[in-house]
Every structure is written in structure tokens, then in C-alpha cells.
Amino acid sequence: MSSLQEVAGRASAVLGEVERYFVGKREVLEKVLAAIFAGGHVLLEDVPGVGKTILSKMLARALGLKYSRIQFTPDLLPSDILGTKVWRQEKGSFELVLGPIFANFVLADEINRAPPKVQSALLEAMQEGQVTIEGETVELPRPFVVVATQNPIEFEGTYPLPEAQLDRFMIKIKLGYPEDEAELLRRRISWRTDDPSAKVSQVFTSDELMRVRQLIEERVSVDDDVTKYIASFRAIRRDPRVAAGPSPRGLMSLMSLARALAALEGRDYVVPDDVKKVAVEALGHRVILKPEVALEGVSGEDVVREYLSKLPVPK
Numbered sequence: 001m002s003s004l005q006e007v008a009g010r011a012s013a014v015l016g017e018v019e020r021y022f023v024g025k026r027e028v029l030e031k032v033l034a035a036i037f038a039g040g041h042v043l044l045e046d047v048p049g050v051g052k053t054i055l056s057k058m059l060a061r062a063l064g065l066k067y068s069r070i071q072f073t074p075d076l077l078p079s080d081i082l083g084t085k086v087w088r089q090e091k092g093s094f095e096l097v098l099g100p101i102f103a104n105f106v107l108a109d110e111i112n113r114a115p116p117k118v119q120s121a122l123l124e125a126m127q128e129g130q131v132t133i134e135g136e137t138v139e140l141p142r143p144f145v146v147v148a149t150q151n152p153i154e155f156e157g158t159y160p161l162p163e164a165q166l167d168r169f170m171i172k173i174k175l176g177y178p179e180d181e182a183e184l185l186r187r188r189i190s191w192r193t194d195d196p197s198a199k200v201s202q203v204f205t206s207d208e209l210m211r212v213r214q215l216i217e218e219r220v221s222v223d224d225d226v227t228k229y230i231a232s233f234r235a236i237r238r239d240p241r242v243a244a245g246p247s248p249r250g251l252m253s254l255m256s257l258a259r260a261l262a263a264l265e266g267r268d269y270v271v272p273d274d275v276k277k278v279a280v281e282a283l284g285h286r287v288i289l290k291p292e293v294a295l296e297g298v299s300g301e302d303v304v305r306e307y308l309s310k311l312p313v314p315k
Helices: 004-019 026-037 052-062 078-082 116-128 181-191 206-219 224-238 248-264 272-286 300-310
Strands: 042-045 067-071 083-088 093-098 105-109 130-133 136-139 145-150 171-173 242-244
Touching: 004 026, 004 052, 004 206, 004 248, 026 042, 026 052, 026 171, 026 206, 026 248, 026 272, 042 052, 052 067, 052 105, 052 145, 078 083, 078 116, 078 130, 083 130, 093 136, 116 130, 116 145, 171 272, 206 248, 224 242, 224 248, 224 272, 224 300, 248 272, 272 300
Parallel strands: 042 145, 042 171, 067 105, 105 145
Antiparallel strands: 083 093, 130 136
């Protein structure tokens, strides 16, 4: 893979494969794929039954990534996901047994049901690309992508993710209900199975995905006016309703997503529309509102939308 035009063509093929079985908005799929191309992690939040898990399996298959699913529960231990050292009597030594996190594409299902120690272990994996098992540091496979799902926090047994954990997700997005559920039902009949992910054809290999990330870094430029536009979202931090605004990591995530979106279209430059397209999903979960404001039903996403409408856009 040597050009952004080839990246765009192959990305379109991935989206086409997924859309054969997933009835949803193409824009949502593009944003998720852009986050993966940009080297980020994805948080999918929605009610049960809208296809979060099946979408993850299909993306992993189309991208040629080793897939692992971890079901998060309140009694989960860090060793359940990382692995542990087991004494082997015949060898007279401990053997490292790796856990399910050692995959290229990890689905962290219902992540907001996990206890704090498990969250801490996952945080190291997402940020450092490594884990610590009984004092030993072990590198994770490359590429390493976490796609986490969570139910809205109003659901029983769920807890808000810590701010540090949320900040490690490049994008938080909602799938929403399918616009044409009759079409979904028709497709279900043609699949002859509840899980059609095995029918998805592989488009990429893991090495090619790493090459895509390298091409984006090397060839997609950002004009200084667009850079200043991205930086202007720091104004959210001064909003009187906000306890904590987007971090510098959040602004870098927004720029990375915009560059990946440009690559999806075969462009070697970012335009303001790329930024506007993903600003809410990149920054909304990083805006922490004051309690009295949150009680009024205002969300971080709402605040970002306001600033999208009033911040000057470069021409």
C-alpha cells in the first residue's frame, strides 16, 4: 500500500463489506473506521440490541485483525483479562499464561460494569500498549485496538467511567436505531443466522493497517489556519458551565481523526469540514460539566455543538 488513493479504495471496500450486513448510518461507520485508522480506541454507547457487538466483529474480520471479546462484570479481576503466572511442576518454574487482552482487536463489552482495578489495568493497556502481569511488563500485539461498549449510565448496575479512562478513547459515538428496521428484518432472513460476521470478507491485513497509519502520519497535512481552528475549541474550558474542558490530548485526537477522514477520501490535506464532522464525537465525552448544569440535562456533546456553531471557521 503506497498511496492515499489506495487507502481510500480499500476503506470503501471495508465499509461495503460491513454494510452488506449492518443496517446503519454510513457516517457512523466512517467515523469508527477513521478512529481505527488514526490509531485510537472507540467507545460505543447505546441501549442493548442495536448492533454494537456484531459491528465490532465485522470490522475486526474485514480489517484482518485477531479478535477477542471480554465481557465486563462487577466481579472481574485484572488477571481475568491480562493473564497470570502459573506454576508448572514438571518444569520447576512459573509459566506466563496470557489473557484475552492479547489480541489486535479487543471488544470490551459493557465496560462500565467493571470494577476500578480492572479499569486501571485496561487504562495501561490502552495508553501504553503494554500490561503488567505480576510485576512483569509485557508488550501487546500491534496494532492494538479497543472497541468498548457501554449502556447508558441510567441502566442498573452501570457506573460512569473515570475521566482519565474516557480521555483515552479517541471517539465516543452512538449507533442509534436503524432507520429502516424492515430492511434489517429482511436481511436477517437472507443471512440464515443471527451472526453474519463470518460472511464478511477480509480486506486488510494487520501489517497493512499499520502501513495506513504510517501513510496518514507522513502524507496528510494540516494547514496552519485549520490547526488554529482545532485549537480554538480550548475556549470550551472557559465556559462557566464547564468544570473541565477538552484536554490537549482531546485536541490532538480531533486532529488525528480529521486527518484520517481526509485519507478516507484520498486527500492529503485536511479541510474544516473534516474537523466539524467529528468534533462532537471527539470532544463531547471530554467535557465535564458542573453538577448543577448536568442536572438540567445538558451534555458535553451539547456544549461542543454550541461552539461548533459560533467558533469562526477558516475559509
